[in-house]
Amino acid sequence: MGKIEFDIAHLVAGGLVLVSLLLLYQDRMFALLRFFAGHAVVLSLAVAWQALIQDKPELYITAAIALAFKGVVIPLALYRIVVRLGIHRELEPVVGVGLTMLAGIGLIGLALVVILPLTSAADPYAREDLAFALSVVLLGLLMMITRRNAVSQVVGFMSIENGLILAATGAKGMPLVVEISVAFSILIAFIVIGIFLFRIRERFDTVDVGALDSARAEGERRR
Amino acid sequence: MSWFSLHAPAFILGIPAAAAALLALMPGYRVTARINVAASGLTLLAALALLGERPAPGHFLLVDDLNVVFVLLNAFVGFTTSWFSASYIGHELETGRLTPLYLRFYHAMYQVMMFGMNLALLANNIGLMWVAIELATLTTVMMVGIYRTHEALEAAWKYFILGSVGIALALFGTIIVYVVAQVAIGPGLDAMAWTNLVQYGGRFDPALLNLAFVFLLLGYGTKVGLAPVHAWLPDAHAEGPTPISAVLSGLLLNVALHAVLRFKMVMSTNAGVLAPGPMMITMGLVSLIFAAFMLYRRRDIKRMFAYSSIEHMGIITFAFGMGGPLANFAGLLHMTMHSLTKSAIFFAVGHVAQIKGTQRIAEIKGLTVTHPVLGWGLVLGVVAIAGLPPLGIFMSEFLLVSSTFARDPLLAIPLVFGILVAFGALLLRLNSIAFGEPVGSTARSDASYVPMFAHLALVLAAGLYLPAPLVEWFENVAKVLG
Amino acid sequence: MALIGELVVQGVQMTLVLLLAPLLTGIVRTLKSRAIGKAGPPPLQPYRELLRLIRKEPVVAEGASWLFRAAPYLIFAGIWVAAALVPTFASGLLFSWSADLIAIVALLGSARFFLALAGLDVGTSFGGIGSSREMMIASLAEPATIMIVFTIALIVGSTQLSSISAYTASEEIGLRVSLALSLVALLMVAIAENGRIPIDNPATHLELTMVHEAMVLEYSGRHLALIELAASLKLVLYVSLIACIFVPWGMAPPGAGLGAYAVGLASYLGKLLAGGVVLALFEMSIAKMRVFRYAEFLGAALMLGLLGTLLAFVSRSL
């Protein structure tokens, strides 16, 4: 792997982290969806670049799936759900955006601290790639726990998946099994989420998970 | 015979898969329930064949001492649960909690789940195992939500989200393991095979291996039900159909634990890593003590026993974290006994819930008066799960506690504390459920008592006498686990 | 032959204590009356009372059980045996080794046990009061006694009364603080156990202050006679006990001749008389306590006994 290839891969992966951070920064639903589409696009770029430099054409499929499915289909679907269900257009963050961003940067720092200084034997690209992927995963998790809105949680979850794909494609020669399984799991995840959203729609006015939680019939909270 | 033995894995996987397809197509719950039992029974027979000759490990499948324990247990509990389920599920149809369509779905999903779990256990490939566990999880998610009540959907949703996050973490860990392994082994499928990982584990980069183990422990630990990543477990057990609760507690947790153990084996081949033991010990103890306290304020009988599962998975994880021949043996024994006992308890609870029409502990009293057989069966089950002799869990707790205290007294203190606190809670509830003035319906239950007492008989027998071949086998596994 | 001789001596002692018991009670009564300027009964009055009681037909309360009628004999037997085992004029009697000091104390306990039960048998409130108080007193007095026994046993190395008296009579004993303490404690216990002032007043029938008299309230006739005789015997026993342990001089050694027995007898009578005088004077000069001060009185005895034991260690180790 040449220097330039490495740099480009590095750049794209870094871009994915950046988009993750930006995702964290959004406080409007539609902006969030747009940035998520962007996230998917950057991911597909990263995957495509890996396909190129590793000379593994099957990775283009993954890239295409990421682009088409996560970059277009899902944002649109979520957009329709938001519109049709009359979900609040504003995200309800648990802690302030500033604080979330700060935490996000801290997480990236943690990811780098954990991976970069430690690794000697693994090949450098995989190492960098893992660090970025870990950042994306952690940021996705952070997003899931700092947003009350179910749609934004789903977005957070999908950005975790994106991080995973980034890591998986970065791993040299990782059998296709994994990519397919990731795509497969996303597919199933989405179907099931859709089913649930549908059912939840029947019974609740909002898909806000918090509202769902508060309607629990577990008598134990009320002693 | 040997041909059969060598191809047993194919049968173990093929029978459930075929049965799932068949069941999805067939109407009429009486027939499908029987087919479900028959398929599970055949799977059990196939699993028994593994006791004979074993096929050599391939790229995708592997049969060794360790997973044969799990597969056999899986097939056995799967079979008895399907038996119980067949006699149980009709009542759900009568009360209108399930429709025939959903029942069809239920039976098909049951076999898919068995397929997923067996695959996860037999896989020689960390990716394949991950996929299989994911499959099993997704099917159980749907089973948990099958009653479509608020609570059931909520539990399923919780399970789904938390399970998905867990599985994502596990995947990340798996990828890291591959990244480390491909340096030593070379890219491709070989770098994902257990056999290779264990063989070359010493050459892996220890730092990355540590990182991977953190993700794997948390990720698969979610499935095992370790605190603080346990949250899906109580609700999923409480709201799903009782046979599923039995399978979840008895099997799925073990399957996830099997994954953790495999990775621990890889870790233990590497001298440079941060020992996985302390992490497992910590999580085990946290789960044990946390669940012990949580047992006290439970009002739902199934949720209570779900917490008891967390407690026991904590003990088992602790045991494997301690390592060494004695603790590993105790861990294996405890796991086996817990599976049998806990599923027996859930069978009993299923009867109780059907008779009384409620799962609320406050509305179930004096069971030994109105239903002596069921009541005493439940007493026996709870006594067993509480670790009293002469039942099997006593033996494993005996070995674990005594050996831990001799090795590291400070670790034994929280262990004993947790066991005692949990014991107090279980007994408190048992007192009111089994004894005192009866409350609620005194109707008879249609469901079969055979699976429950079969399990309890095994647990009782194991508490008094372990056959030498079994012991030898467990000892081998304990040695492998290091 | 020697055995018969020893049996005779033992028999003489048993009869002696039995015969002397009412006399000692009578002497104390007479002395007390005289000392406060009354004429008082003659010292032989208790004998007359006993004979009279024995001849009378007893009245047994309705609802009294067989225990009520058996108890006087049991009480009498227990105390008599105990009294017979305490060396009086001679030590080392034939049966003295069949019970040591601890056993003697316990024998008295047996008698008390049945007396208290008898108090409860009829089901009257006074009987209950008496039994309850008696047992409370005993439950403090007995440990105090045992502590005294410990002290003595630690110094002497034996709980056999014959060995003890032999030891204290010998030269090696010297003056010991712990012995003095236990003497005081033993005196206090003796007062309590015999129901004397300030713990109890044998002459009173004022309901709320009675202990012993309350218990035997329902008794009459020969039953009462036995109980009264047993009470007198107990007094003799305690005086003999104190004499035997603390002033053993004059006592005939084992297997001595008739002369020694005569000396022993004379000195024993002297000691009894002295005991009676001291008791009368003491009772005269002190007022009765309130019931719940007993615990302090006996607690003091217990503490003295314990202190004596501990000091015995110190003095022994010196």
Added chain:
Amino acid sequence: MPLTVALYGVLGLAIVAVAGAVTQRGALGRPLVYGLSAAISATLLAAGLDALLGALAPETATLPLGLPWLGARFRLDALSALFLAVVNLGALAASLYAVGYGRHEHEPARVLPFYPAFLAGMNLVVLAADAFTFLLSWETMSLASWALVMAHHREEGNARAGYVYLVMASFGTLALLLAFGLLAGAEGGYAFDGIRNVEHAPAVKALVLILVLVGAGSKAGLVPLHAWLPLAHPAAPSHVSALMSGVMTKVAVYGFVRIVFDLLGPPVWWWSVVVLLLGGVTAVLGLLYALMERDLKRLLAYSTVENVGIVFIGLGLALAFRANKLDWAAALALTAALFHVLNHTLFKSLLFFGAGAVLAATGQRNMERLGGLIHRMPKTALAFLVGAAAISALPPLNGFVSEWLTFQAVLVSPQLPQWGLKFLVPAVGAMLALSAALAATCFVRAFGIAFLGRPRSPEAAGATETDRWSLGAMFAFAALCVLAGVLPGHVIDALSPAVVSLAGARMPVQAEVPWWSIVPIAESRSSYNGLLVFAFSAISGLLAAALIRGFATRRFRRAPAWDCGFPDPRPETQYTADSFAQPIRRVFGTHVFAARERVDMPAPGDTRPGRFRARVHDLVWDRVYAPVAKAVEYGARRLNPLQALTIRRYLSLVFFSLILMLAVLAIWR
């Protein structure tokens, strides 16, 4: 040979248990189960006595059960044989008693299967020779007895009794488990032979001692671990109460002796300090509790606590002497303790049998509702009286002999070199004396209130004498109480093989002493002859009776009670159990029970009734158990919200765990 017999006996009991479960409904079940249990117990008793008196060499056996690589090991040595005999003596009587008493059982199905299992568990404990078998049997014994405690589960308070019991039992077992863990080491050498041959570090031995005190002590009822005992023992059917109090506590003592005297190797002197203090406090407190109790069976249970204290005083003394190589004195103290073990089995079983008979006849355990039973149940009353006298340590009965021996052992204490022990032992002796005196008070109260006086309730007035089987069991034990008291030398000699094996020495051979006296050390020091005291007392009593009746009058007349001229026929005017205990409550209660009395005396002219209220607190419960329960409750309450968090918060838990572990990784390097 005896061991084989014993193991077959246990197997037989297991089969009887199954038979009990099967035949529970039929009328056949009761005689079958109890009859067979009695027969097996008799066989085992014979086996135990054979091994003990025949001074047979220790016998071992290994069955392919239990821990796979170890097997279930059994050993019958002198100590085991002694306790085997004690256990089965109690079991035999209880089974015979139950043949009659079991008739009153409403729900035999809840008793019959567990009774033989309970017996089997106790027998196995004394036979076990490896840690696993020992604990398995131990806990089986607990479990079976728990089921028996829960037999009358519908009665108020029994559920709580069963709960506290099993939790404490489990606690004790875990303590023993830890002790065995230390003894066996990390390699798992669980066989007693192996443990015996290993020299353990002093710290390990000390820790084991503490753990065994907790483990065996909680089962035996040492204060402050006794709390379950007065709840559970009375809750069971009376023949089971007798077994629990009379026999199971002895099995606990066996556990202590086996581990501390046998397995642990030579003792250190300070161990005895701990044991003596615990024993002394237990003895006194047990009785004070008993004196505050109205419930007849609970009173007996508290008295068990006291007697266990006495046994532990003896054991503590034996430890002190052994640590200082005074083996002959250790033999004396140990003999005293073991003698008391036997005695307590005899009289406590007898008393519980009596209480059971009363309970069956009147349906009452509350003494305030009893009274006058000596008229309605004269035979039961006589047997109970013998038991009460024996437990009050009155000569010439057996209870006195063991206490006397303990006192003799206390008197050897000046020979101990440690000053701490020199001072402590007499103080413990004072506690022993106090407890003996209080025991007399307590049993005067128990017998006097329950059996004497006038009936305090219609049930008591209408009671009828109990059946022949029960009476047979009671009188057999009463006779044994007298016999062991009158001929103590024979018992001491019978105990000597066990004593020799543990103390390394024995008491002088008593059979050689003339007149069947007992001489613990030397005749000049102390001696006691129960036979002579008995004969003497009998002769003098009879003599007095003969003289008086012969020369004066033998007539008597019945008349209303005198009662100082104020007889009141109402039974409520009698002294009650509470009023009897009032002086003791005044003296000790203020400190021990934080007892408070409140008197509400209306002013003259005021017509409302005067009221008197006395409250006693169980300080051990308040200070030890209640805080633990509260702490657990607090923990459960504080953690409970974790059950009902939102998914987002659960995810936060996952997230923070992950961050924590990553941070650990980052820092670790």
